[in-house]
Amino acid sequence: MHRRPRLIAVLLAVLAAAVAVLQPGPAAADGVVVGGHPARIDDSPWIVALASRARFGDARSGQFCAGVLVAPRKVVTVAHCLGRSVLGMPYRKVRDLRVIAGRGDLESSGGEEVPIRRAWVNPAYDAWTNEGDIAVITLARPVKTGKPIQLAEQADDPSYVSGRRALVYGWGDMAGDGSYASSLRAALVRVMPDASCGKAYPPGTPDGTYLPRTMLCAGVRAGGRDACQGDSGGPLVVGRRLVGLVSWGTGCGERGNPGVYTRIAGVARQVAEH
Structure with missing residues (x-):
């Protein structure tokens, strides 16, 4: 979460200039839960990670945002996660865009990585007020290691x-x-x-x-x-x-x-x- 997409864009530009030699591409979008505690993925099987190693590197499985499984092949997330301010390019051009389910530890190989078949990003999303910050992802196949939430x-x-x-x-x-x-x-x-x-x-x-x-x-x-x-x-x-x-x-x-x-x-x- 957090930080407006327009602020993320500025951060991405600064980071890209500072670390381009070591890690090309944009940095992770908005950060972790502040003041929180460890959570077991088995107790929250509906949370998934959005990831792209090509854009965000191999660390933490390339995670940059999160999403929620609401049906075996449907994930909801926010519109700004699939925007240029976060990805640095149209999401359709991110060839390795994945949803990671059943993996609580992003440094592990647990769970599964499922390709995205298509996405609907709310065309009415207003980046100034943040109104309409919603996107719906359809997966290439049903998730096996997650469970939808009501x-x-x-x-x-x-x-x-x-x-x-x-x-x-x-x-x-x-x-x-x-x-x-x-x-x-x-x-x-x-x-x-x-x-x-x-x-x-x-x-x-x-x-x-x-x-x-x-x-x-x-x-x-x-x-x-x-x-x-x-x-x-x-x-x-x-x-x-x-x-x-x-x-x-x-x-x-x-x-x-x-x-x-x-x-x-x-x-x-x-x-x-x-």
Whole structure:
């Protein structure tokens, strides 16, 4: 998660200039779960990694974003993960783009790597406000080592009630300083009121605008637990239901700046249609 795609583009340019000789191509998108704890892939078999060794190198299996298995051949993630600001080129030109399922430790060879057959990236995604940050991936074959998660599709689902305990998962930045995780982690946060999120991210905020119809936010009032760079597209789960996808935010785990997620109830129709 985190950091707007436009900021990632600047970071990619700087990194490319600094390490081109050692590691050509862009660096990983947005980072690991801040303030989290180790998580077992067997307990969260619906989280998958998006990977490309050609673009991001062999370390950590080439992971750059995350996604969520919602059907044996369907993965949801966020639109900005498949954009030029992250990949450095159109996703269709990334020939080794893969979904990795059943691999909690990205330095291992466990699980399976499944090619992508096609992807739908929301054409209405607004990179300025971050509205409509959703993409749907169709896999070349069904995943064998993962298990789909149930979606919280209805706007009145109690999973969205403010104060509900939620878990955010990912392999991103663990401290907000570029220390990426190799093994899956999770952090306990709480769904926050729309009013608080709107106050944190009003119109004109450089990192985006909070729009409750298609977004929700979660965090800890004191800060310290959050998604971060590299977690984009990963799941926010209440109980055993998917309520959000890591999308954007200001900083990682900063007090007063909760993480913002694509609200599943706000994009359920697009997910079902694609």
